[in-house]
Amino acid sequence: xxxxxxxxxxxxxxxxxxxxxxxxxxxxxxxxxxxxxxxxxxxxxxxxxxxxxxxxxxxxxxxxxxxxxxxxxxxxxxxxxxxxxxxxxxxxxxxxxxxxxxxxxxxxxxxxxxxxxxxxxxxxxxxxxxxxxxxxxxxxxxxxxxxxxxxxxxxxxxxxxxxxxxxxxxxxxxxxxxxxxxxxxxxxxxxxxxxxxxxxxxxxxxxxxxxxxxxxxxxx
Ligand code: PMT
Numbered sequence: 001x002x003x004x005x006x007x008x009x010x011x012x013x014x015x016x017x018x019x020x021x022x023x024x025x026x027x028x029x030x031x032x033x034x035x036x037x038x039x040x041x042x043x044x045x046x047x048x049x050x051x052x053x054x055x056x057x058x059x060x061x062x063x064x065x066x067x068x069x070x071x072x073x074x075x076x077x078x079x080x081x082x083x084x085x086x087x088x089x090x091x092x093x094x095x096x097x098x099x100x101x102x103x104x105x106x107x108x109x110x111x112x113x114x115x116x117x118x119x120x121x122x123x124x125x126x127x128x129x130x131x132x133x134x135x136x137x138x139x140x141x142x143x144x145x146x147x148x149x150x151x152x153x154x155x156x157x158x159x160x161x162x163x164x165x166x167x168x169x170x171x172x173x174x175x176x177x178x179x180x181x182x183x184x185x186x187x188x189x190x191x192x193x194x195x196x197x198x199x200x201x202x203x204x205x206x207x208x209x210x211x212x213x214x215x216x217x218x219x220x
Contacts, residue, residue: 004048133163
């Protein structure tokens with residue numbers, strides 16, 4: 001149908017932060033609220049898609065009837081949930097801020113305060129989006145890129161290295177953009193050379209623009 005062009009499509013959206021446990025009390029995380037990904041999930045559902053929202057720990061919720069929320073905590077759990085759904089998916093939008101490192105060992109008891117300095121060894125978490133790119137069959141893959149500098153160069157490198165169809169660049173250097181705001185300022189880069197810079201607008205409007213670009217990619 002014309003107004004719901006993603007009818008019959010299954011979409012996976014990742015959103016929010018992940019948390020990586022240090023001990024039963026403490027963890028490593030980041031500032032993602034999940035708002036950007038929740039808005040994209042809603043816009044995809046409005047376009048007719050059946051959406052699975054794989055959401056890290058946040059107080060934000062999705063209320064859209066077309067969106068099924070699948071809560072996860074760690075990068076490993078997000079990886080397992082997303083990969084279990086991947087073969088049935090037509091498209092994936094990765095808006096989550098996944099922790100890149102996690103503690104090598106999780107202490108099973110609270111670490112006691114003692115030494116002046118405490119060292120925690122970290123190891124890489126799985127790169128979910130990179131894995132999806134390497135195992136792509138027919139899915140459209142849309143990533144995000146969040147940086148503080150060299151934004152364009154890093155975004156284009158991720159587009160290429162992760163075998164994405166499109167990447168959404170946002171920068172912490174732009175006022176009103178990035179974590180937790182209700183607004184964002186993004187530039188879209190397609191693998192075909194498409195480049196579209198959007199002005200600062202609400203995350204709901206940004207989400208609609210991203211979904212329009214996804215619908216165009218589908219027909220390309
Ligand atoms: O949640 P909000 O408060 O609304 O904020 C929105 C946002 C700033 C979190 C969002 O717009 C955003 O930029 N999300 C991506 C943040 C990020 O971690 O970007 P990155 O450049 O480090 O990662 C590149 C891409 O790889 C992302 O699509 C990310 O989801 C994915 N990735 C990264 C690491 C990893 N281990 N697995 C991944 O899948």
